[in-house]
Amino acid sequence: MRPAFTTTQGVMSPDPRPRRRLFDGGFFFVLAIALCSGTGVLVTQGWERFRDILLSDLGLALLLLPKIAAGVLLATALALVLPKDKVLRHVGPESGIRGLAIAATAGAVIPGGPAVTFPLTLGLMSAGADLAAGVAMVTGWILLGLNRTIVWELTFLPPDLVLLRVLLSLPVPILLGLGLRAAVRHRARRQAE
Amino acid sequence: MNILIGTILIWGAALWALAHLNRTAPEARPELYRRATETFLFMLPRLVVGLVGAGFLAALLPEAFVQRWLSAQSGLQGILIASGFGLLTPGGPFVAFAIGASALKAGAGAGALVAYITAWSLVSMVRTLSYEVPLMGRQFTLARVLISLPAPILLGLCASLLF
Numbered sequence: 193m194r195p196a197f198t199t200t201q202g203v204m205s206p207d208p209r210p211r212r213r214l215f216d217g218g219f220f221f222v223l224a225i226a227l228c229s230g231t232g233v234l235v236t237q238g239w240e241r242f243r244d245i246l247l248s249d250l251g252l253a254l255l256l257l258p259k260i261a262a263g264v265l266l267a268t269a270l271a272l273v274l275p276k277d278k279v280l281r282h283v284g285p286e287s288g289i290r291g292l293a294i295a296a297t298a299g300a301v302i303p304g305g306p307a308v309t310f311p312l313t314l315g316l317m318s319a320g321a322d323l324a325a326g327v328a329m330v331t332g333w334i335l336l337g338l339n340r341t342i343v344w345e346l347t348f349l350p351p352d353l354v355l356l357r358v359l360l361s362l363p364v365p366i367l368l369g370l371g372l373r374a375a376v377r378h379r380a381r382r383q384a385e
Numbered sequence: 386m387n388i389l390i391g392t393i394l395i396w397g398a399a400l401w402a403l404a405h406l407n408r409t410a411p412e413a414r415p416e417l418y419r420r421a422t423e424t425f426l427f428m429l430p431r432l433v434v435g436l437v438g439a440g441f442l443a444a445l446l447p448e449a450f451v452q453r454w455l456s457a458q459s460g461l462q463g464i465l466i467a468s469g470f471g472l473l474t475p476g477g478p479f480v481a482f483a484i485g486a487s488a489l490k491a492g493a494g495a496g497a498l499v500a501y502i503t504a505w506s507l508v509s510m511v512r513t514l515s516y517e518v519p520l521m522g523r524q525f526t527l528a529r530v531l532i533s534l535p536a537p538i539l540l541g542l543c544a545s546l547l548f
Contacts, residue, residue, distance in 0.1 A: 219430060226434050230441045232445050233445060245437075245440045245441060249437045250433070250436075250437065253433045265403070266395060269402035304394060304395065308394070310516055313521070314520060327532065331529070335503065345502075349498075353498065356499065357499050360499065368532050
């Protein structure tokens with residue numbers, strides 16, 4: 193655990209993230225997938241296609257860097273700025289279905305792609321939201337994101353089918369959150385025994 | 386263009402949060418920059434490798450192939466196959482919708498389509514690898530993906546019963 197940090201508002205929480213090595217299993221997993229699929233493209237589609245994809249995705253990464261930098265800054269700052277007591281009350285582990293619904297709604301209405309929603313979720317979780325609320329927020333965004341549904345989905349798919357998908361998906365963020373909370377409780381009980 | 390708008394929006398939000406911190410707890414700033422730099426450096430190699438890997442994966446999965454499979458199967462088997470393809474379909478806001486639309490024209494059922502879109506939304510490997518693992522960490526990602534896995538199948542079954 194890292195040392196707590198004292199501010200005028202009281203004690204800033206210790207850094208919740210575990211200590212990480214720069215190159216760990218997660219990195220090597222992503223690397224292995226890139227190497228395998230890269231080899232696959234090289235063998236089946238030739239060097240030129242391989243080079244084109246590599247260059248265009250490196251360009252995309254470069255283009256995304258300023259956004260990611262801002263996302264990281266936002267997530268880190270939110271963890272320090274958001275009032276912990278309020279975050280805990282509204283989307284903490286004891287916030288019940290209402291907390292999960294708040295998180296899912298936030299995920300659904302906040303515009304922006306992964307570089308926005310993931311940092312926001314991270315910031316909220318560092319400020320007291322539990323894993324279930326974090327998952328409900330991410331799920332709300334990916335299943336019910338208004339922006340994506342209105343702009344893209346309705347362009348391509350018939351409206352009655354879109355409506356059916358959205359209606360069926362409505363309870364999913366909350367159900368996943370409830371499932372995770374039950375799993376966390378179950379684990380805690382088992383560890384206590 | 387989308388990237389530019391997003392970048393401006395999120396910089397605005399980040400600067401607002403920084404200004405707020407400056408007013409309320411200016412002495413926390415060094416710690417903020419230390420944590421942010423550390424996280425950024427941690428993410429950087431993962432994001433780059435993830436995006437490149439995602440690009441290669443996408444090239445290996447021809448759209449016509451997915452569309453044919455989506456429309457050829459029906460019932461539970463169709464829903465299971467559709468969920469699997471959703472997992473593999475690369476990100477981008479419209480790729481899966483476009484594939485889904487053409488599969489629908491070719492005769493895919495509502496169940497398969499809903500399963501496909503839901504699986505692609507929830508557990509698209511490409512978005513998961515290039516963004517979620519680097520940003521949220523393996524533990525969060527694993528928990529979220531595992532608990533999400535039954536959803537595409539269940540939603541697909543409900544849709545095929547209702548539609």
